[in-house]
Amino acid sequence: MTPELMEEGARRLAAKEAAPKTGNTESGGRQAGFSRIHTPGEVDITHGRILYLEDVHVSFDGFKAINGLSLDIAPGELRCIIGPNGAGKTTMMDIITGKTRPNTGKVFFGSTIDLLRHNEPEIAQLGIGRKFQKPTVFEKLSVFENLELALKMNKSVKSSMLFKLDSAQSDKLAEMLTTIHLADSVTRQAGNLSHGQKQWLEIGMLLMQDPKLLLLDEPVAGMTDEETARTAELFLTLKGKHSLMVVEHDMSFIKTISEIVTVLCDGSVLAQGTLDQVQADERVIEVYLGR
Ligand SMILES: Nc1ncnc2c1ncn2[C@@H]1O[C@H](COP(=O)(O)OP(=O)(O)OP(=O)(O)O)[C@@H](O)[C@H]1O
């Protein structure tokens, strides 16, 4: 570019700045009418939903495991999902996390991210964490090392080789140890923890990665009553900071943590409301709770 051209450009820019604002733009007089700025890849929750499923269908060899499932979850909500064995609860989580592809239907994270266009690792990267029923911690590593590893998993391979905790991350790790009731077990080998403690450690590992939505499939199965009560406390502290979807059969646990309960049956929503409301629903009593 020549100095003349640069000067000319500068003059035109200055003239544009000085010109009175008419409200007309160069693109035909229309003002850009966006009410918000949305960054691609970020979850857009301006419509009040972090998760949105519409008319989802999945068949396995002709068997309709998910059959017209529609539901949505608000940001910060702790949604409980109950329903009989085979209702499709785990399959629904498989769909949200990209493990199973539906035959038809919509699955959105926020209002702009179409999860059906992403694979499992991408969906995890977008901020959806999942806890399977069986604890999956690194048994040979200490509690601390497991949490540290979870932090590293957020980084690229190259940076994780050079990874060293900075002070903010150390604080976060210390806070997490308290949150998951393992502050007294920092150096213990994960393999020596109780079943409940392993579950908490895995939840802590998921939380270290700052998920926006956390899916938990039967998190208190196999826990002692005391562990179950502590898990309920933990989930109540997570509510609001994260959005949670919890599948459980343990009704006393659901009673402690629930706001809205969704009842799944035969692959779709049978009922939804407070626990009292769904427990009083004849159809729910018929298929799930028993008389
Ligand atoms: N990969 C698969 N292939 C064939 N059938 C499947 C597959 N995955 C799930 N199913 C079937 O779909 C139905 C729903 O199963 P799913 O595991 O989602 O139920 P669930 O509500 O999680 O039950 P539970 O409370 O027992 O965990 C079941 O009948 C199951 O056998």
Ligand SMILES: [Mg+2]
């Ligand atoms: Mg299941």
